[in-house]
Amino acid sequence: MSKFWSERVWNLEPYVPGEQPKDKKYIKLNTNENPYPPSPRVLKAIKETCNSDLRLYPDPECESLRETIADYYGLKKEQIFIGNGSDELLAFSFMAFFNPGESAGKPVLFPDITYSFYPVYASLFNVDYETVALDEDFSVPVEKFYRENGGIILPNPNAPTGKYLPVESILSIVEKNPDSVVIIDEAYIDFGGRSVIPFIKQYPNLLVIHTLSKSRSLAGLRLGYALGSEELIQGLDRVKNSFNSYTVDRLAVAGAIEAFKDEEYFQETRKRIMETRDRVTKSLKSMGFEVTDSKANFIFIKSPLVDALTLFQKLKEEGILARHFNKPRISNYLRVSIGSEEEMDFFVNVMSRILEEFNNQM
Amino acid sequence: MSKFWSERVWNLEPYVPGEQPKDKKYIKLNTNENPYPPSPRVLKAIKETCNSDLRLYPDPECESLRETIADYYGLKKEQIFIGNGSDELLAFSFMAFFNPGESAGKPVLFPDITYSFYPVYASLFNVDYETVALDEDFSVPVEKFYRENGGIILPNPNAPTGKYLPVESILSIVEKNPDSVVIIDEAYIDFGGRSVIPFIKQYPNLLVIHTLSKSRSLAGLRLGYALGSEELIQGLDRVKNSFNSYTVDRLAVAGAIEAFKDEEYFQETRKRIMETRDRVTKSLKSMGFEVTDSKANFIFIKSPLVDALTLFQKLKEEGILARHFNKPRISNYLRVSIGSEEEMDFFVNVMSRILEEFNNQM
Numbered sequence: 001m002s003k004f005w006s007e008r009v010w011n012l013e014p015y016v017p018g019e020q021p022k023d024k025k026y027i028k029l030n031t032n033e034n035p036y037p038p039s040p041r042v043l044k045a046i047k048e049t050c051n052s053d054l055r056l057y058p059d060p061e062c063e064s065l066r067e068t069i070a071d072y073y074g075l076k077k078e079q080i081f082i083g084n085g086s087d088e089l090l091a092f093s094f095m096a097f098f099n100p101g102e103s104a105g106k107p108v109l110f111p112d113i114t115y116s117f118y119p120v121y122a123s124l125f126n127v128d129y130e131t132v133a134l135d136e137d138f139s140v141p142v143e144k145f146y147r148e149n150g151g152i153i154l155p156n157p158n159a160p161t162g163k164y165l166p167v168e169s170i171l172s173i174v175e176k177n178p179d180s181v182v183i184i185d186e187a188y189i190d191f192g193g194r195s196v197i198p199f200i201k202q203y204p205n206l207l208v209i210h211t212l213s214k215s216r217s218l219a220g221l222r223l224g225y226a227l228g229s230e231e232l233i234q235g236l237d238r239v240k241n242s243f244n245s246y247t248v249d250r251l252a253v254a255g256a257i258e259a260f261k262d263e264e265y266f267q268e269t270r271k272r273i274m275e276t277r278d279r280v281t282k283s284l285k286s287m288g289f290e291v292t293d294s295k296a297n298f299i300f301i302k303s304p305l306v307d308a309l310t311l312f313q314k315l316k317e318e319g320i321l322a323r324h325f326n327k328p329r330i331s332n333y334l335r336v337s338i339g340s341e342e343e344m345d346f347f348v349n350v351m352s353r354i355l356e357e358f359n360n361q362m
Numbered sequence: 363m364s365k366f367w368s369e370r371v372w373n374l375e376p377y378v379p380g381e382q383p384k385d386k387k388y389i390k391l392n393t394n395e396n397p398y399p400p401s402p403r404v405l406k407a408i409k410e411t412c413n414s415d416l417r418l419y420p421d422p423e424c425e426s427l428r429e430t431i432a433d434y435y436g437l438k439k440e441q442i443f444i445g446n447g448s449d450e451l452l453a454f455s456f457m458a459f460f461n462p463g464e465s466a467g468k469p470v471l472f473p474d475i476t477y478s479f480y481p482v483y484a485s486l487f488n489v490d491y492e493t494v495a496l497d498e499d500f501s502v503p504v505e506k507f508y509r510e511n512g513g514i515i516l517p518n519p520n521a522p523t524g525k526y527l528p529v530e531s532i533l534s535i536v537e538k539n540p541d542s543v544v545i546i547d548e549a550y551i552d553f554g555g556r557s558v559i560p561f562i563k564q565y566p567n568l569l570v571i572h573t574l575s576k577s578r579s580l581a582g583l584r585l586g587y588a589l590g591s592e593e594l595i596q597g598l599d600r601v602k603n604s605f606n607s608y609t610v611d612r613l614a615v616a617g618a619i620e621a622f623k624d625e626e627y628f629q630e631t632r633k634r635i636m637e638t639r640d641r642v643t644k645s646l647k648s649m650g651f652e653v654t655d656s657k658a659n660f661i662f663i664k665s666p667l668v669d670a671l672t673l674f675q676k677l678k679e680e681g682i683l684a685r686h687f688n689k690p691r692i693s694n695y696l697r698v699s700i701g702s703e704e705e706m707d708f709f710v711n712v713m714s715r716i717l718e719e720f721n722n723q724m
Contacts, residue, residue: 005459017607028418084446085609097366221416
């Protein structure tokens with residue numbers, strides 16, 4: 001603590017991202033990165049951009065990339081906003097759409113088990129919130145979002161459970177809250193879910209947030225985008241232009257454009273990840289693990305035999321990093337990202353060995 | 363305006379960056395970019411990084427770059443903070459060090475003529491401020507900062523005037539305000555000023571902000587850094603980790619490291635820009651222009667004959683973009699970035715022609 005910090009900083013409990021260890025080479029199944037490299041076309045475009053004009057500021061409007069994304073989804077570029085990763089978009093959204101201070105019975109709503117950055121934003125921007133308790137099986141109780149609120153934010157699929165809500169359920173939340181902005185964080189939607197993007201034309205209060213970090217293998221490049229009605233996008237624009245005119249660099253813009261153009265690569269890699277996920281799920285279930293039904297590039301698992309922290313440690317000793325959350329209701333689960341086929345074979349083997357060891361001890 | 367915007371957004375007047383025109387090729391003297399490309403070593407490092415691991419998140423701590431910068435200035439890496447351009451650092455600093463809400467006689471202080479983003483941050487983060495009027499000749503009246511305040515922010519050299527305050531004056535402001543954070547925005551310091559970086563060890567309330575966009579030719583890459591006592595850097599860290607864990611991408615980190623390693627290239631290009639600036643200043647003065655004494659990579663000029671807006675338009679017709687600020691006290695000035703020798707020869711010729719035209723009309 002320091003006397004130089006603002007009151008805002010004293011009260012913060014910052015978000016803790018997954019480890020990025022430097023001590024040795026792990027199989028990293030802890031931050032939901034993609035096991036496959038970005039499309040070769042992305043890398044080629046970045047190298048070419050290197051040869052021109054890095055001395056000049058980027059286009060603050062990211063117009064070329066917005067046009068590419070608009071074309072991809074059949075929208076107008078005025079319905080697209082580009083940011084430095086989806087976290088920046090979430091931060092801007094909290095500023096743009098959720099009122100600070102006392103909310104007089106209108107808190108922002110999000111699930112009790114969800115992306116753990118949401119309460120951090122709420123604290124940073126002094127936004128009043130209430131959490132909605134997920135059902136016992138981690139399903140989202142849709143009707144609990146039919147109440148007065150100052151905004152709603154919901155990942156679909158949810159993190160860290162991987163559970164997916166069908167489009168109809170999302171739209172019912174959007175429809176029942178015509179005066180609130182409903183933000184659907186679709187970071188993991190490309191791994192088997194159906195996006196609500198086609199409905200942003202119909203609902204001016206619906207904002208959808210995507211990232212290139214997961215399904216497009218570009219976590220190292222920092223790029224996210226938001227899609228919504230023109231008035232919502234203008235709100236984000238006003239915040240960005242009051243915060244940092246140029247948040248996305250020239251190389252990221254060039255790379256991202258090609259990521260959308262190489263559709264074949266995108267389809268192939270996401271298909272491989274979904275197949276691996278379904279295969280690993282089956283294996284773990286046959287070994288007695290509880291595995292939530294995931295439509296993301298990770299699984300959320302629990303052993304009836306070994307507690308999660310022990311499992312986490314054992315995996316780490318074997319060179320595998322998973323993610324453990326020391327939080328109510330989920331402290332006995334591990335989130336495991338879907339790596340390559342080979343990595344996941346190794347993971348399943350290690351898990352089987354750990355279980356055997358415990359069975360022998362009993 | 364939209365009913366979905368937060369109160370915060372309704373009241374914003376976003377910053378307006380200089381034009382980035384797409385209609386035709388201009389000589390861009392409007393956003394203080396460097397006329398010379400980045401060091402070839404920077405480009406090589408970026409291309410090499412392209413071939414590895416863009417699918418993985420960057421190091422959220424930017425440790426390798428912080429070590430490089432710490433070595434460069436003889437500091438510890440705990441005294442360095444990395445951001446997505448210096449604008450992001452300024453935004454984080456407003457959050458970290460300036461209290462929101464009513465300030466009870468303790469407003470944040472900055473000059474009336476200065477970087478026009480400061481009042482925008484104040485508005486976005488609800489920070490109370492007062493401006494300190496510069497002297498008639500745009501000098502900073504140092505003793506006006508010897509008063510109760512909630513923080514001080516000051517560019518040195520100042521923008522858009524280019525005027526420089528000697529180290530002793532800056533330090534006297536820092537010393538007279540031991541309970542306030544004093545932020546010195548040294549975006550332009552490498553063009554002839556002396557930095558106060560060596561004094562951060564001595565003053566825990568001094569934060570210095572630098573950018574790679576100007577003297578290191580990397581505006582297109584988005585990288586800035588802050589230097590200060592460990593407690594100030596920890597304050598920034600807490601804000602960043604509550605906002606966006608990874609604001610700087612892998613390519614920017616790799617490129618920035620090489621920018622600091624190629625000292626020869628840095629020294630050579632900044633020297634060339636200073637020489638060009640001094641030569642252009644002389645020419646314009648001999649033509650009757652008023653030119654403030656600049657230690658930046660731009661000059662601030664006024665014609666006794668032609669008003670600034672007319673001059674701006676005439677230059678634009680000739681394919682040259684300058685920057686005009688429609689603001690009290692400076693609306694009859696133009697800010698002109700220092701381009702390459704050839705560009706500035708052309709600029710001086712055009713200016714001379716415009717003046718002649720006006721002389722003939724009189």
